[in-house]
């Protein structure tokens with residue numbers, strides 16, 4: 001039997017959190033979504049607060065993944081150690097708070113979710129995500145999961161495509177986050193891994209990656225710029241649905257989603 005797994009692109013600011021609240025519960029029912037992973041690292045623009053993590057969970061998120069702004073909200077640090085449903089990138093130092101992967105119960109058995117950080121063009125010093133993926137996939141509790149999902153939070157399309165091919169046949173789905181621009185390459189790879197280079201973002205639809213065009217333009221024009229602020233609504237939600245054979249863990253189809 002096939003099940004639908006939803007991955008939602010970077011939720012940006014109040015507009016993104018409100019868009020998730022407005023659309024996610026009904027959309028999950030409409031598409032018969034059984035499991036939902038949301039990248040929440042921009043929910044407070046620079047990181048996510050415990051309050052916004054609670055909001056994402058109450059709107060239908062099963063697991064939150066993060067990225068380069070993982071340490072942006074100091075109030076999250078203690079929560080990362082306590083709450084296994086919020087993942088930070090796995091390829092950070094072992095003594096960093098929180099964990100980079102987890103095994104979660106679902107209606108169709110245990111699901112492993114892994115969060116990785118790209119290294120190409122990123123502003124965080126991290127370990128090799130390819131080697132980290134190998135290490136995680138070797139863990140006994142991960143090996144026994146049929147369904148394994150990976151969020152690779154990275155800037156470079158080349159690194160994300162390479163990781164997709166590296167993981168093909170070993171994980172159920174691998175998607176990219178961070179660039180906030182949805183790509184059109186969503187499809188199962190030859191080995192059965194569902195792949196998309198970037199999910200896109202959830203937040204202001206007419207901004208520059210979620211931020212006010214006026215503020216961003218001041219910077220590009222070389223003018224004195226105020227601190228960046230969130231662009232106003234309307235909002236969009238960008239995501240992908242992975243149709244998965246629950247018996248084999250293989251991905252049967254990938255549908256890119258944009259709701260406005």
Ligand SMILES: [Fe+2]
Nearest residue numbers: 067068069178
């Ligand atoms: Fe990011």
